[in-house]
Amino acid sequence: MILAPQRHLFDIPDDVAWFNTAYMSAQLKAATAAGIEGVARKAHPWRIAPGDFFSITEQARAAFAALIGATADDIAIVPSASYGLEVAARSLPLAPGKRILLLEQEFPSNVYPWRRAAAAAGADVEIVPAPADGDWTRAVLERLGPGHAVLAAPNCHWADGGLLDLVALGAACRAVGTALALDLTQSAGALPISVAEVAPDFLVTACYKWLLGPYSLGFLYVAPRWQDCAPIEEGWASREGAEDFAGLTRYRDGYQPGARRFDVGERSNFALIPVALAALAQIAAWRPEAVAETLAVTNARLVAELAPLGLRAAPEHVRSPHLLGLVLPERTLPDLLPRLAAEHVHVSQRGNRLRIAPHLHITEADIDRLAGALRAILG
Numbered sequence: 001m002i003l004a005p006q007r008h009l010f011d012i013p014d015d016v017a018w019f020n021t022a023y024m025s026a027q028l029k030a031a032t033a034a035g036i037e038g039v040a041r042k043a044h045p046w047r048i049a050p051g052d053f054f055s056i057t058e059q060a061r062a063a064f065a066a067l068i069g070a071t072a073d074d075i076a077i078v079p080s081a082s083y084g085l086e087v088a089a090r091s092l093p094l095a096p097g098k099r100i101l102l103l104e105q106e107f108p109s110n111v112y113p114w115r116r117a118a119a120a121a122g123a124d125v126e127i128v129p130a131p132a133d134g135d136w137t138r139a140v141l142e143r144l145g146p147g148h149a150v151l152a153a154p155n156c157h158w159a160d161g162g163l164l165d166l167v168a169l170g171a172a173c174r175a176v177g178t179a180l181a182l183d184l185t186q187s188a189g190a191l192p193i194s195v196a197e198v199a200p201d202f203l204v205t206a207c208y209k210w211l212l213g214p215y216s217l218g219f220l221y222v223a224p225r226w227q228d229c230a231p232i233e234e235g236w237a238s239r240e241g242a243e244d245f246a247g248l249t250r251y252r253d254g255y256q257p258g259a260r261r262f263d264v265g266e267r268s269n270f271a272l273i274p275v276a277l278a279a280l281a282q283i284a285a286w287r288p289e290a291v292a293e294t295l296a297v298t299n300a301r302l303v304a305e306l307a308p309l310g311l312r313a314a315p316e317h318v319r320s321p322h323l324l325g326l327v328l329p330e331r332t333l334p335d336l337l338p339r340l341a342a343e344h345v346h347v348s349q350r351g352n353r354l355r356i357a358p359h360l361h362i363t364e365a366d367i368d369r370l371a372g373a374l375r376a377i378l379g
Ligand SMILES: Cc1ncc(COP(=O)(O)O)c(C=O)c1O
Pocket: 022, 023, 079, 080, 081, 082, 083, 107, 109, 110, 154, 158, 183, 185, 186, 206, 218
């Protein structure tokens, strides 16, 4: 289903064309209002009851779980993708001679934890080179084998917008006994995902991009088979019986059930969680399938408009519907982004790619402005 432009739900001036959701999304007005109310709540702390520390986090777990087809028990609340990937890297077993498979030019938060874990275990990191035809799924499938302890991958490559077929990769991982750790920061909310179909071991996402949520909040899905692993922190709220504030010094060995033990300390964030909840409610109402289909139409139009300028896109079947990484012409243009920004047109550059990341606030006028500004600079 193609959604109508939703600009009225965002607070974006008419003369700003924000094609930079992959950097940071614009925030929904409803989410901003929820955040203001969340910050104000602490001015009157008597409005925050002990039970709220748990009810607010359970709501957040349930809302994110619904988005990925999991249950609230499988979700931990984390401050960043790095934190969730750290949990995954500490939990998944490695052995000398085993390898961790990563994509070339992967985002650093999904590289460094694996490099350290590999070094500590006498294992190695192996890089899948960027495929010339843009087909990351095939490139990974060609390499994946029983020597790989872990495949750490996204659904969409953060820099080139390449699409990875997670159902196919999940099945291939199961077939050879490789654990699958996903960083969905560049897709959750804009691409549908079902943990029942993909069966990852760990899945993490930051909230501030395609989930339209706040900075410094993320979600971690932990498959039930890893929920007994040691958490990074040993805070009070993750322990069994933490709801009984009067009895907190009756120290307990047990944890809260499921993935809750992996929660970051102070995860009952009364300012940020309401922002995430408002955004998750809107995304659920739109449905990620419809977000993806709608953004695919926007991006297909841009690909057609920009091709004559020498901006090359990967073929449609191997690129993500929501995020475009267009190969820039050979000559370097160090001032390309500032010149676009001067026109209030915002995109990113990652390597030799112009990264275009629209959301549902994009209008026909925005598309014309981006294409017109690029024509004036590159044409
Ligand atoms: C693929 C990917 N993962 C994670 C992040 C953010 O990581 P963190 O939450 O650790 O700051 C980004 C930010 O650009 C990203 O593109």
